[in-house]
Amino acid sequence: MPNSQNKITAALIIIGNEILSGRTKDANLNYIASQLIRLGIDLYEVRVVRDQESQIIKAINELRESHNYVFTTGGIGPTHDDITCESVSKALGRRYILNADAHAILKDYYDGSDKELNEARLRMAYIPEGAKLIENPISKAPGFIVDNVIVMAGIPAVMQAMFQGVAPLLETGNRIFSKSLSVMAGEGDIAKSLGELQTKWKLVEIGSYPFVKNNNYGTTLVLRTSDLKTLNSAFEDLKAFISPLDVIFEINDDE
Amino acid sequence: MPNSQNKITAALIIIGNEILSGRTKDANLNYIASQLIRLGIDLYEVRVVRDQESQIIKAINELRESHNYVFTTGGIGPTHDDITCESVSKALGRRYILNADAHAILKDYYDGSDKELNEARLRMAYIPEGAKLIENPISKAPGFIVDNVIVMAGIPAVMQAMFQGVAPLLETGNRIFSKSLSVMAGEGDIAKSLGELQTKWKLVEIGSYPFVKNNNYGTTLVLRTSDLKTLNSAFEDLKAFISPLDVIFEINDDE
Numbered sequence: 001m002p003n004s005q006n007k008i009t010a011a012l013i014i015i016g017n018e019i020l021s022g023r024t025k026d027a028n029l030n031y032i033a034s035q036l037i038r039l040g041i042d043l044y045e046v047r048v049v050r051d052q053e054s055q056i057i058k059a060i061n062e063l064r065e066s067h068n069y070v071f072t073t074g075g076i077g078p079t080h081d082d083i084t085c086e087s088v089s090k091a092l093g094r095r096y097i098l099n100a101d102a103h104a105i106l107k108d109y110y111d112g113s114d115k116e117l118n119e120a121r122l123r124m125a126y127i128p129e130g131a132k133l134i135e136n137p138i139s140k141a142p143g144f145i146v147d148n149v150i151v152m153a154g155i156p157a158v159m160q161a162m163f164q165g166v167a168p169l170l171e172t173g174n175r176i177f178s179k180s181l182s183v184m185a186g187e188g189d190i191a192k193s194l195g196e197l198q199t200k201w202k203l204v205e206i207g208s209y210p211f212v213k214n215n216n217y218g219t220t221l222v223l224r225t226s227d228l229k230t231l232n233s234a235f236e237d238l239k240a241f242i243s244p245l246d247v248i249f250e251i252n253d254d255e
Numbered sequence: 256m257p258n259s260q261n262k263i264t265a266a267l268i269i270i271g272n273e274i275l276s277g278r279t280k281d282a283n284l285n286y287i288a289s290q291l292i293r294l295g296i297d298l299y300e301v302r303v304v305r306d307q308e309s310q311i312i313k314a315i316n317e318l319r320e321s322h323n324y325v326f327t328t329g330g331i332g333p334t335h336d337d338i339t340c341e342s343v344s345k346a347l348g349r350r351y352i353l354n355a356d357a358h359a360i361l362k363d364y365y366d367g368s369d370k371e372l373n374e375a376r377l378r379m380a381y382i383p384e385g386a387k388l389i390e391n392p393i394s395k396a397p398g399f400i401v402d403n404v405i406v407m408a409g410i411p412a413v414m415q416a417m418f419q420g421v422a423p424l425l426e427t428g429n430r431i432f433s434k435s436l437s438v439m440a441g442e443g444d445i446a447k448s449l450g451e452l453q454t455k456w457k458l459v460e461i462g463s464y465p466f467v468k469n470n471n472y473g474t475t476l477v478l479r480t481s482d483l484k485t486l487n488s489a490f491e492d493l494k495a496f497i498s499p500l501d502v503i504f505e506i507n508d509d510e
Contacts, residue, residue, distance in 0.1 A: 007374065017460065018462055018464055018477070019284070020288055020298045020299070020300075020301065021288060021292055021298070021431075021433075021479070022285055022286075022287075022288030022289030022290075022291075022292055022298075023305075023477065024464065025285045026284065026285075029274070029281065029303070030277055030281075031277075031279045033274070033275055033276060033277030034277030034279075035277075036277075037276055037277055043275045043276070043277075044275070044305065045275075045302065045303065045304055045305075045310070046274075046275065046301075046302065046303035047300065047301065047302050047303075048284070048300065048301035048302075049300055050299065050300075051462075055300070070260055077463070077465060078442050078443040078446040079442050079445075079446045079449055079450070079463040080446070080449060080450040080453045080461070080463075081453075081461065081462055081463055082463075115443065115444070118443060118444075118446075118447070119447065120442075120446030120447050120450075121443035121446075123446075138334050139472075146491070155465060157467075171422070172381075176276075178276075186370060187332050187333050187334050187375075188333040188373060188375050188376035188379075189336045189370065189373075190334075191333040191335070191372075191373075191375030191376075191378075192374065192375050194334055194335060195334070195335040195375075198335045198336075202292050204334065205276075206335070206336065207272055207273055207274065207306075207336055208332070208335075208336055208337075209273055209278075209279065210332060210410060214413075217394075222273070222278065224276070245295040
C-alpha cells in the first residue's frame with residue numbers, strides 16, 4: 001500500500017514518442033528503479049506516455065495524489081515537442097513563467113560559448129512558478145522539483161546527474177534488504193513449497209524468476225523485506241526446502 | 256486521438272515487481288513497440304505495474320476502454336506471484352477456469368518429459384472463460400486473447416514467439432512511414448525553424464532527439480506520418496532549412 005507508515009512510494013513518468021515508437025530504448029527506468037530502492041523509496045508504477053499535453057497532465061495528476069514523489073524524464077529541451085514543463089505547470093495549476101535563476105544559468109553558459117541564447121533556448125528557463133531548480137552539470141538547462149513532482153531530462157547522462165543532485169533532498173523510507181538464490185529446477189517443481197513459504201512469511205516479498213541455462217530451466221528466487229532478521233529467517237526456511245531438490249548455484253546477499 | 260478512423264491504438268502493461276525494483280531490465284517494451292508500428296498499430300501508453308491484483312485490474316480496465324488492444328507481459332507462470340490470469344479474469348468479469356485445450360497441451364508436454372504436471376503447473380491452464388489460446392512453441396504454457404486483452408509471457412523469447420502467433424489476428428491500421436536525418440547542430444539552433452515546419456505540416460509528427468558525438472551536440476530529426484507523399488514533401492522542406500546549417504551525416508528512409 002502506498003503511503004503507509006515509514007513507506008515512501010514513487011511513480012515515474014517517461015515522456016517521449018520515441019520510446020513508444022520503438023525508435024529509442026528507454027535507459028532511465030532501470031537506473032531510477034535501482035537508485036530508489038537504495039533510498040528505501042518504493043517505485044510503485046511507471047508510465048510511458050507521449051509528448052501530448054493531455055496525456056502528461058492526466059498521468060501527473062493521477063500519480064501525484066497516490067505517491068510521495070512523481071519523477072518525470074524527457075521533454076524539457078528547446079524544441080516544439082518539448083512540452084513537459086508547460087504540461088506540469090498546467091497539471092499543478094501553477095503559472096508557467098521565466099525563472100530568474102534558470103535564466104541566469106543559461107545566460108552565463110551561452111555568453112561563454114559560441115552559441116546564442118535564442119528564443120528557443122530561453123524556453124528551457126520557463127518552468128512552473130515556485131519550482132526549485134535541480135542542477136544540470138552537463139548541459140546546464142536545469143531540472144526542477146515542484147510540489148512532489150521532480151522533472152528531469154531524458155538524456156541518460158543528464159538525467160543521472162540530476163538524480164544525484166535531487167537524491168539528498170528526498171525523504172527516504174525503510175531500507176529494503178534482499179537475498180536471492182538460483183536453483184536448477186523449474187518454477188513448477190518448487191511452486192507449492194514456495195507458496196507455503198510466502199503464506200508463512202507474509203511480510204517478505206518472494207519473487208520467482210525463471211531462466212534457461214544450458215537448455216535447462218532454472219529459477220531465481222528473491223526475498224525482499226525491510227527487516228533484516230525476518231529476511232534471514234525466511235531465507236533459512238527457503239534454503240531448507242530447496243537444498244534437497246537440486247544444485248543451488250548462487251546465493252547473493254544483495255545490497 | 257485513440258480510435259479515430261483507421262487509427263488502431265494499443266497499450267501495454269508490463270507486470271512484475273522485478274522491473275520496478277531494478278533487478279531486471281525490461282526487454283519487452285522495445286520489441287512490442289517496434290512490432291506494433293510495422294502493423295500500423297499505435298502504441299499509446301505503457302504501464303509497468305506490480306504483481307498486485309488491484310493494480311493490474313485498474314490498469315487493464317482503464318486501458319481497455321480507450322484502446323483497441325491491451326497487451327500484457329509477465330505473471331503467467333506457476334508460482335504464487337503469477338497472478339495475471341486471475342487478475343485479468345476479474346477485470347473482465349469472466350470466470351477463471353481450467354481451459355480444456357490448455358490442459359491438453361500441458362498434459363501432452365509433461366507426459367513426454369521427466370517432469371510432472373502437478374497442481375502448480377496445472378494453474379497455467381487456468382485462464383478467463385472464453386479466451387482463445389496463443390501458442391507457446393517454447394515452453395508450451397499458452398498465452399491468450401480475451402475481449403481486447405492479449406496476455407503474454409514475460410520471458411522475452413517466449414513473449415516474442417507468442418507475439419508472432421497473435422500478430423496475424425490483429426486488426427491493422429494505416430501504416431506509419433518515417434524518415435529521419437541527423438545534423439551536427441544543437442536542438443536550440445534549429446528549434447525555431449523546426450517549430451515552423453511542425454506548424455506547416457500538422458499531420459506529420461516531428462520529433463527532435465539530441466545526442467552527443469565527439470563532444471559536439473547533434474540532433475536527430477524524425478518525421479512520421481501515414482501518407483507517404485506528405486512525408487516526402489515535408490522531408491524536402493526539412494532538408495531545405497537544414498542543409499545550409501551544418502553537415503547532415505545520415506538520412507534514413509525508415510521502414
